[in-house]
Structure formats: structure tokens, C-alpha cells
Amino acid sequence: MPGIKPLAVPADVIYTYDGSFDGFLCCVFESVYAGEVPVDILREEDSPLTLMEVCPVVTDLTKAERVRASIPLKISARALELVTTVFCSCLAQKELRLLEFLLRGYREGGKLCFRLGDAVMAPLLSAEKHLLGEAHLLKGFVRFADVGGALAAVITPKNYILPFIARHFVLRYHNEQFMIFDKTNKAALVYQNGKAEILRIDHVTVPEISEREARYQALWKQFYNTIAIEGRENPRCRMTHMPKRYWENMLEVSDLVHPAAD
Structure with a gap:
């Protein structure tokens, strides 16, 4: 940004924005040209009474x-x-932390990115690692169901990982039509007619599965239970490789979270 001011001072002000990445970048613009660092940066819907x-x-x-x-x-x-x-x-106060990083980066240049233990850098690197790790796990933990000829899945991640898993699933199911609904972040990855799009959706009602799909699900659960070796059952090890917070959306273990009524 030409004419950027190198220093900014703390100010008793809270920025609010629309929650988009472009909106956040405008908060950075405001901070730089106002020469101030806000107390916090919040989405409009989270704006407090203050x-x-x-x-x-x-x-x-x-x-x-x-x-x-x-x-x-x-x-x-x-x-x-x-x-x-x-x-x-899902880093707490991520907007403010990113603003602090950028303001320092504008003064110090790219060398800041190599200071891994720096108080500003460390939380960002930890958050990046957490997000990418969760995206990697969900490439294997997403469970689709056939609903009316299309595939549908629901996930509840901590991070907004849809942009980081979209390419994987498009390449894997390029001949299908599918939707992955992120219940946490109220967004859906929709792929149809060869095009993928991420949409903001508050709620999705997934149609009832067919009898044929129900039979396949029953077979999958039976297979999962059959190949288990009772003498080698290790719940702690399973939770290490398959974190429990994903179980509610994984067919083979969902009953362990929400046991079926007798």
C-alpha cells in the first residue's frame, strides 16, 4: 500500500465488519491509515453492547x-x-492477531515469518497447523449418503476447512453430484454439473435415505464391527486416530455417541 504509515498506536475503539476476508482486509486498511490498533475486531453479529x-x-x-x-x-x-x-x-481473536502480524510485517519485512517462536508468530503457526491437520483428517472422515441420486454429508469441524478439502473431493468424485454441509460454520460445498461452489447456508434438511442406502449402511456397520478383533480393542488408541468429536457424523461409530433407542 503506497504511503503506508509504519507505526500505529493502541486506541479505545472496536472495529466491526461483515465477516468476509475482504472485510477483514478493509479493517487492516482502516488501522493503517488511521494509525491506530483497535481493542478488538468483531463480526457485525458479534458486536457487543459497550x-x-x-x-x-x-x-x-x-x-x-x-x-x-x-x-x-x-x-x-x-x-x-x-x-x-x-x-x-478457530483461533480466538484471529482478526486482531492477524492485524498485529501485518503491522509488524510492514515494518520488519518477510524475516518476521521465520521467527517461529515470536509471540506474534507462534499462535498463528499453531492455528495454521491445527486447521491443516483437521482438513487432512476430514478427507478421510467425511461419510456420504446417497440421497435421491446425489451424495450428501454433514461435518462439524472446529475450523472453516471447506476451501481446503474442496479440490480433494472434486477430484475424487468428479463424476458425481455431492454436497458437504459444514454445520459449525453454516456453509456448504456443492458440486454439480462439473462446477464446485461454497455457499453460505444456515440450515440444510437432508432428504430421507432410500431403503437401498439403508441396507448399504447396515452392511458397512456390520463389516466395521466384524473385522474388529476383540482382544486388540483399544479405545484410547482409536480416539487418538479417530478423535471423538468427529464420531457423530461417522456412520460406523455414531451409535457410540447417540445410542439407538431400544
Whole structure:
């Protein structure tokens, strides 16, 4: 960003924005040109009742693009990658932490990204690792059901991982039509007619499965239980490789979370 101010001072103000990545970049723009670091950056729906000044930041795509272009130019390409990834994480106060990183990066340059133990860098790297690890796990933990000729699945991740698993499932099921609904982040990856799109959806009602699908599900659960070796059962080991928080959406172990009524 030409004419960027190198220093910003703490200010008793809270920024609010629309929750989009472009909106966050506009918060960075506001901070830089106002020469201030807000107390917090919150989504509009999370705006608290407070006596502190609240500054609504309107999303301006021109400003957002200026900030986006400035990150690899003034810091590094790695900095932009880190910012875009951590923005999708469940890191507490991620917007404020990312702003602090960018303000320092504008002053110090790309070398900041190599200071792995730095108080600003460490939480971001930990959040990135957590998100990418969860995305890797869910490539194997997503369970689809055939509903009316299309595949549907529900997931409840901690992070917003749909952008990081979309390519995997599109390549794997490129001849199918499918939807993965992220119940946590109220979004859905929809793939149909050769096109993939991530949509913001508050709620999805998945149609009842057919008798044929029900039979296949029963066979899968029977297979899973049959191949288990009772003498080698190790619940702790299973939870290490298959974290319990994913079980409610995994057919073969969902009954362990919500036992079927007698």
C-alpha cells in the first residue's frame, strides 16, 4: 500500500465488519491509515453492547485489493498464505492477531515469518497447523449418503476447512453430484454439473435415505464391527486416530455417541 504509515498506536475503539476476508482486509486498511490498533475486531453479529467507541468498517473491494497486493510486496508471499489460512481458523481473536502480524510485517519485512517462536508468530503457526491437520483428517472422515441420486454429508469441524478439502473431493468424485454441509460454520460445498461452489447456508434438511442406502449402511456397520478383533480393542488408541468429536457424523461409530433407542 503506497504511503503506508509504519507505526500505529493502541486506541479505545472496536472495529466491526461483515465477516468476509475482504472485510477483514478493509479493517487492516482502516488501522493503517488511521494509525491506530483497535481493542478488538468483531463480526457485525458479534458486536457487543459497550460504552467503547465502535467503528463499523464497510467492505470496499478496492481497498481490500490494495491490502491484499501489499502483503506479498511489502512482507512476503508466505505472509499472504499464512493470513488467508489463519483467517479460516478457530483461533480466538484471529482478526486482531492477524492485524498485529501485518503491522509488524510492514515494518520488519518477510524475516518476521521465520521467527517461529515470536509471540506474534507462534499462535498463528499453531492455528495454521491445527486447521491443516483437521482438513487432512476430514478427507478421510467425511461419510456420504446417497440421497435421491446425489451424495450428501454433514461435518462439524472446529475450523472453516471447506476451501481446503474442496479440490480433494472434486477430484475424487468428479463424476458425481455431492454436497458437504459444514454445520459449525453454516456453509456448504456443492458440486454439480462439473462446477464446485461454497455457499453460505444456515440450515440444510437432508432428504430421507432410500431403503437401498439403508441396507448399504447396515452392511458397512456390520463389516466395521466384524473385522474388529476383540482382544486388540483399544479405545484410547482409536480416539487418538479417530478423535471423538468427529464420531457423530461417522456412520460406523455414531451409535457410540447417540445410542439407538431400544
